[in-house]
Amino acid sequence: MSAPAGFRRRYGASPLHLLLVLVSFALAAYAGLRLFEGDALGVAVWFVGAALLHDLVLLPLYSVTDRAAQALFTRGSGPTPPVPRVSVNYVRVPAFVSGVLLLVWWPLVLRRVEHYTAATALPADGFLGRWLLVTGALFAASAVVLVVRTRRWSRAQRRARSATK
Known part of the structure; x- marks a missing residue:
């Protein structure tokens, strides 16, 4: 057994994964120490x-x-023909990304920052519309992916039925 294969078997992932995790921990520790200085x-x-x-x-x-x-x-199981189970991830992922964007930008989205324009010389009134636009685009993209995958599943089911006849 080679060294990388043995490492992967014991660790569960590649050495690159371990390196990236260690680098992210080092970066988080550095940011935490800098944050606590104030x-x-x-x-x-x-x-x-x-x-x-x-x-x-x-x-x-x-x-x-x-x-x-x-x-x-989720569709219940029973004697009906198999129906593609719609994954909750098609709602979960765009909702999560939208929530993170709102969490990061909420003062500007909700117009709770009076000094923003004075400090940056940029208008603070477009953030709500942009956040809503990004959120809509995320859900629309997720819906497109869902439709494409459902059609592929449907075609595969038709091919499988015609092959068994």
């Missing part, structure tokens, strides 16, 4: 508050939403 207590309170907000409010909220989406898009 207001260490404020940063610590912010991290604890963010963790509590996530674990006590957001996690139950998006878990219930995800369960509802799974119940909506």
Whole structure:
């Protein structure tokens, strides 16, 4: 057995994966140390508050939403012919990306920053429209991918039925 194959068997991924993980940890540690140089207590309170907000409010909220989406898009099994199970990921992925964009840009999207124009000399009024446009484009792209994959699945099913006749 070669060394890379043995490493992959023991580690579970390639050496490049391990290298990238270690580099990301080093970058996160550097950013954390730089962040704590300023207001260490404020940063610590912010991290604890963010963790509590996530674990006590957001996690139950998006878990219930995800369960509802799974119940909506999952077809029951029975004597009917197989139907493609629509993956919740076609909703989950664009919603996640849109949520992250809103999380990063929420002060500008919700127009909660008065000094933005004075500091940057750029107008702050277009962010809501742009965020809505990006969100719509993400969901539209996801819908296109879903339609294409469903048609491919449908054609494959027709070919399989005609081949068995």
